[in-house]
Amino acid sequence: MSQPQPRLRAAFSLGVATLLVVGLAASQWLLGDSPQQMQFDARLAPPSVEHWLGTDALGRELWARTLAGLALSFWVGCLAALLSTLIALSLAALATLSARLDALVSLLIDTLLSVPHLILLMLIAFALGGGTQAVIIAVAVTHWPSLARVLRAELWQLRQAPYVRISRALGKSRWFVLHGHLLPHLLPHCLVGALLLFPHAILHEAALTFLGFGLSPSQPAIGVLLADAMRYLSGGYWWLGVFPGLGLLLMVLGFERLSSQLRRAL
Amino acid sequence: MLNAHRLGFRFSPDTPILEDISLTLKAGQWLGLSGDSGAGKSTLGKLLAGYLMPQTGYVTLEGAALPKNGVQPVQWLPQSPELAVNPRWRVAKILREAWTPSDAQCQAFGVKPKWLSRFPQSLSGGELQRVCVLRALAPEVRFLVADEISTMLDPITQLELWQALKQEAQLRQLGVLVISHDTALLERLCPQRLHLSGGQLKPY
Numbered sequence: 001m002s003q004p005q006p007r008l009r010a011a012f013s014l015g016v017a018t019l020l021v022v023g024l025a026a027s028q029w030l031l032g033d034s035p036q037q038m039q040f041d042a043r044l045a046p047p048s049v050e051h052w053l054g055t056d057a058l059g060r061e062l063w064a065r066t067l068a069g070l071a072l073s074f075w076v077g078c079l080a081a082l083l084s085t086l087i088a089l090s091l092a093a094l095a096t097l098s099a100r101l102d103a104l105v106s107l108l109i110d111t112l113l114s115v116p117h118l119i120l121l122m123l124i125a126f127a128l129g130g131g132t133q134a135v136i137i138a139v140a141v142t143h144w145p146s147l148a149r150v151l152r153a154e155l156w157q158l159r160q161a162p163y164v165r166i167s168r169a170l171g172k173s174r175w176f177v178l179h180g181h182l183l184p185h186l187l188p189h190c191l192v193g194a195l196l197l198f199p200h201a202i203l204h205e206a207a208l209t210f211l212g213f214g215l216s217p218s219q220p221a222i223g224v225l226l227a228d229a230m231r232y233l234s235g236g237y238w239w240l241g242v243f244p245g246l247g248l249l250l251m252v253l254g255f256e257r258l259s260s261q262l263r264r265a266l
Numbered sequence: 267m268l269n270a271h272r273l274g275f276r277f278s279p280d281t282p283i284l285e286d287i288s289l290t291l292k293a294g295q296w297l298g299l300s301g302d303s304g305a306g307k308s309t310l311g312k313l314l315a316g317y318l319m320p321q322t323g324y325v326t327l328e329g330a331a332l333p334k335n336g337v338q339p340v341q342w343l344p345q346s347p348e349l350a351v352n353p354r355w356r357v358a359k360i361l362r363e364a365w366t367p368s369d370a371q372c373q374a375f376g377v378k379p380k381w382l383s384r385f386p387q388s389l390s391g392g393e394l395q396r397v398c399v400l401r402a403l404a405p406e407v408r409f410l411v412a413d414e415i416s417t418m419l420d421p422i423t424q425l426e427l428w429q430a431l432k433q434e435a436q437l438r439q440l441g442v443l444v445i446s447h448d449t450a451l452l453e454r455l456c457p458q459r460l461h462l463s464g465g466q467l468k469p470y
Contacts, residue, residue, distance in 0.1 A: 185354070
């Protein structure tokens with residue numbers, strides 16, 4: 001029996017994820033404003049041939065709204081994960097410059113890790129006044145500590161590597177050592193870290209929106225759809241919650257898988 | 267003149283590695299240092315090159331402390347060259363990290379031009395060691411601490427490396443501390459030899 005090939009699997013997942021992203025982007029372009037179009041003769045229609053995933057209380061097509069929601073979530077997740085990784089990387093790099101800065105960064109990491117995630121998220125999103133921007137910033141600002149901790153430990157170990165010590169002894173500046181020797185080693189970690197953050201960021205964005213601290217109700221975000229669905233759940237309108245939820249689950253699982261396979265492959 | 271004045275060093279509080287060690291390395295001098303495994307030879311070498319800080323005593327160069335920045339006048343050459351190079355850099359970049367050796371110098375140390383475009387993984391330990399030695403010979407360097415640098419080389423390559431280093435050292439009046447288990451090697455290279463045991467230095 002042949003060994004499982006981590007690189008092949010990672011490439012496969014990467015292909016699937018790329019397809020998904022391209023599909024989402026294309027759907028945005030193809031959908032136009034159909035997620036917002038109301039059909040008052042088809043309110044709360046169950047899934048059928050005309051209404052693939054059913055319609056909501058205002059007769060809007062759920063499949064279009066789910067796709068639009070996923071696309072929105074994807075961009076929010078992407079930006080939040082990217083911003084988070086940048087924060088983690090710069091703080092980890094800062095920590096290597098001196099023992100005092102390291103203590104400060106460690107303190108910051110520990111402080112943020114000890115505060116419940118969701119409460120901090122709500123506070124920051126609320127303070128920033130809600131909306132897409134606020135959600136992105138809130139998720140980015142709360143999600144960097146675990147990655148920063150990994151990067152800091154990795155940097156700390158690298159700094160003791162003989163070639164890094166020798167580079168310093170050969171008269172190279174700290175800045176040179178940082179971007180010449182240390183950062184190139186960290187890029188794979190950053191990539192995987194960002195991909196691991198991504199599903200997390202999407203879930204939190206949906207949770208924030210669901211709780212009413214995130215995106216505005218007029219935007220077809222997954223969190224908005226789910227919050228809407230809550231109101232109609234007792235009436236037996238199951239499709240309102242199930243399809244957006246399934247979409248979110250599939251996207252999160254897909255990226256989770258991609259990141260874990262990339263980690264094994266890199 | 268590189269001076270170690272009453273150096274003391276310990277990794278854990280109750281087991282001292284070095285106690286009250288003093289030694290002097292003059293420009294152009296070759297000094298041999300032998301000792302059993304774990305006697306603290308490498309530790310002493312790292313203290314002299316400023317890679318470790320002594321808990322007691324101090325190291326001076328021409329009466330002043332070792333500089334904090336810039337090319338260090340005392341260079342440490344480690345035993346395993348694989349760890350001494352960035353695995354993501356090509357040999358040309360590694361070799362020219364601090365200075366650019368002339369073609370004649372490359373030839374003297376047996377560093378072949380065709381290695382330059384390669385990554386260190388594709389060079390043998392001996393080949394890489396020659397690159398590392400040449401890299402450390404920047405114009406500002408006055409003293410070398412050679413920590414078992416020829417252990418993994420075959421006898422002919424060893425001879426070539428030491429000859430090249432001897433020539434360069436004579437030309438520039440470099441002081442060299444040779445750390446090795448190999449007493450025969452030390453006898454050939456170094457007129458003065460010291461033996462480290464029990465945290466003390468004794469003439470050999």
